[in-house]
Amino acid sequence: MAKLKYALYTGCTARESTPELLKSTLAVAKALDIELVLLDEASCCGAAHLQDFDDMLSLTLNARNIVYAEKLGLTMVTICNTCQLNTAMTKYRLDNDEKLKADVNERLAEVNLEYKGESEIKHFLYALVEDLGLEAIKEKVVNPLTNRDIAAFYGCHNIRPQELHHSSNGGESSYKPTSIDRLIVALGAKNVEYEHKNKCCGFHVELQNPKTANKLSANAMLDAIDNGAEAIVTPCPLCHLRMDVQQHNIAKESGRDIHIPLLHLPQMVGLALGIAPTDLGIEQNVTDVSFVE
Amino acid sequence: MVSEKSKKLLFNVFRFNRENDYLPHYDKFEVEVGAGDVVLDVLNKIKNDHDGSFSYRRSCRHGICGSCSVKVNKKATLACKVRVSDLVEIFGEELTIEPQDKSRAIKDMVIDKENFWSKYNSVQPYLVADIDETPTIENIVSPEVAEEIDEADYCIQCGNCFYACPAVEVNEDYLGPAALALTYRFNADVRDGATKERLNIVNDIGPGIWDCVKCFECAQACPKELNPIEKITKLHLMTFEEGMARDNVAVRHAVGFKWSIMKHGLLDEGELVKYSEGLIGVTKHIPEAIAMFKKGKIVMPWNMPKSKNLDEIKTLVKSASTAKFKGK
Structure with a gap:
């Protein structure tokens, strides 16, 4: 198989509040011989909030980000579900509306850029599970996560809305996603089945309504814990911030003691590939990852 | 068969x-x-x-x-x-x-669908218009204008979106996707005259549009594919268009992205929380900020990364911006 190569859109979170996500992504890509070209020109995607204030501005900025992947002739890979949503949504809207595309391109022309619609937008999860494939990953597992009970928390924006998750981004059912479950098993761990794996963590109302956010996170985390999970893994840094950094507030809201490590998806993969925990930034997780030496 | x-x-x-x-x-x-x-x-x-x-x-x-x-x-x-x-x-x-x-x-x-119906009925779900009882011409709505209403008119009140909405599940005040999509349906109707009244109803933190968790469950659940969350987003945009966005944490959180992108290309997370919460409100986040700082999760202002070709971004923020907010 030809070497996999992508344009990496890091998003803001991986450069600021979850640096361990970027670190572990780069470490895992290197170990799996995947080439990632950083899109240093890219701006913030607007995180589904700028979209509430200024639609045209958000479309233009996201289109500009995609243009830089197009210039490299590469598929853009995201490592945040909400970056994936906003970028893929922009692509979907521009590719299906000539007038809108022309409007956006009129603005981009001021800085000598043009959106063509040539690059696919894909979350790193699907680059691993679909493009590289579970068999290829399995072959490189040197430290199987045997006896670890891990629960997958998918995060909304990588599975909904369905029309954005066609074949180039996994194309799995939002009602019964399986990609992370299968990855967990491929890494030698035990996949924990629980109802809330495809539910919402509440991140996007954390400031204006922390009660809603904490209740939603608690529902999911307690469901995972009650089904035997000793760690939760997520492909989204926003879900991670919510359930890792805010864990004490979630526990308080739920009235139960909650102590459960939250792994970023590449941290979990990296551990199984035998990458040193420090190279995966495990010590930067706020909730101790107790089973890692 | x-x-x-x-x-x-x-x-x-x-x-x-x-x-x-x-x-x-x-x-x-x-x-x-x-x-x-x-x-x-x-x-x-x-x-x-x-x-x-x-x-x-x-x-x-x-x-x-x-x-x-x-x-x-x-x-x-x-x-x-x-x-x-x-x-x-x-x-x-x-x-x-x-x-x-x-x-x-x-x-x-x-x-018992009472909770669905009471919310559905609370947003003035009908056309509010002065009727000319002796009209001389028909009240013509052009196809282009009718398109604004979009598929928002297809709602069959089945409750699929409402009972799939996680915000409804944990926040009993939240109006939910059906009532909010319906709000958009009448606000987008050129014949209607109650846009501001309805926006006032859905603009409060707690019951209104700012409590949508953006999970897209409603878009998946709707059998008529009317995409309620898209209509909720349009209501957000409408509050700015009508100059009705209030100076509160949720509104500043949306607006703050623009200022940050203008300055760095990327989002300055710390600055956004400060801008959204205000100087007093931000203090409630101190325990988390300390925990994050200890783990190297806080970027100091002087180390804030910037996008390459930031000039392009600044130009685009100026030329592509369409919305205004009169708050601070």
């Missing part, structure tokens, strides 16, 4: 009678499912062939009355529209049929 392709499936079905039962239970029914059968066919067969006391709402069986919604393996399902074979494709042959909200069950699939 296609008898040679029919198959016996065992359904796990929620049973409850509020008049007699303290707790619900589940019954198993083996039903012969034809190749083209929809979930409503299964409900009918359970009632006709197995248990005449089995209760569910149904009427038109054409996807227009919105009565027969249930959940199958937690998936919001308009029973007359969804084929059993499509559900088997997603979930396999173990199918559990439950009411839209088990906690509101009256009898089996029949629930």
Whole structure:
């Protein structure tokens, strides 16, 4: 198989509040011989909030980000579900509306850029599970996560809305996603089945309504814990911030003691590939990852 | 219909009678499912062939009355529209049929939809217009203007989106996707004159648009594909267009992205929280900030990364901006 190569859109979170996500992504890509070209020109995607204030501005900025992947002739890979949503949504809207595309391109022309619609937008999860494939990953597992009970928390924006998750981004059912479950098993761990794996963590109302956010996170985390999970893994840094950094507030809201490590998806993969925990930034997780030496 | 392709499936079905039962239970029914059968066919067969006391709402069986919604393996399902074979494709042959909200069950699939209706009715869900009783010409709405309403008019009040919405589940004040999509439907209607009144209703933190968690469950649940969350986003934009966005944490959180992008290309997370919460509000985040700082998760202002070719971004923020906010 030809070497996999992508344009990496890091998003803001991986450069600021979850640096361990970027670190572990780069470490895992290197170990799996995947080439990632950083899109240093890219701006913030607007995180589904700028979209509430200024639609045209958000479309233009996201289109500009995609243009830089197009210039490299590469598929853009995201490592945040909400970056994936906003970028893929922009692509979907521009590719299906000539007038809108022309409007956006009129603005981009001021800085000598043009959106063509040539690059696919894909979350790193699907680059691993679909493009590289579970068999290829399995072959490189040197430290199987045997006896670890891990629960997958998918995060909304990588599975909904369905029309954005066609074949180039996994194309799995939002009602019964399986990609992370299968990855967990491929890494030698035990996949924990629980109802809330495809539910919402509440991140996007954390400031204006922390009660809603904490209740939603608690529902999911307690469901995972009650089904035997000793760690939760997520492909989204926003879900991670919510359930890792805010864990004490979630526990308080739920009235139960909650102590459960939250792994970023590449941290979990990296551990199984035998990458040193420090190279995966495990010590930067706020909730101790107790089973890692 | 296609008898040679029919198959016996065992359904796990929620049973409850509020008049007699303290707790619900589940019954198993083996039903012969034809190749083209929809979930409503299964409900009918359970009632006709197995248990005449089995209760569910149904009427038109054409996807227009919105009565027969249930959940199958937690998936919001308009029973007359969804084929059993499509559900088997997603979930396999173990199918559990439950009411839209088990906690509101009256009898089996029949629930008390009062919470849905009271919210639906609270947003002035009708055209507010001065009627000229002696018109000289027709009240013409051009196709372009009608398009603004978009598919928001297709709602059949089935409640699929409402009972799939996680914000509704944990925040009893939240109006929910159906009422908010309906708000958009009338606000986008050129004949209507109550846009500001309705925006006032849906603009409060707690019940309104700022409490949407952006999970897209409603978009998935709607059998008429009217995409409620898209209409909620349009209501957000409308509050700015109408100059009605309030100077509160949720509004500043949306606006703050622009200022940060203008300055760095990227989002300055710390600055955004400060801008959104204000100087006093931000202090409640100190415990988390300390925990994050200790773990190297806070970027100091002097180390804030910037996008390459920032000049392009600054130019675009100036030229592509269409919205205004008069707050601070």
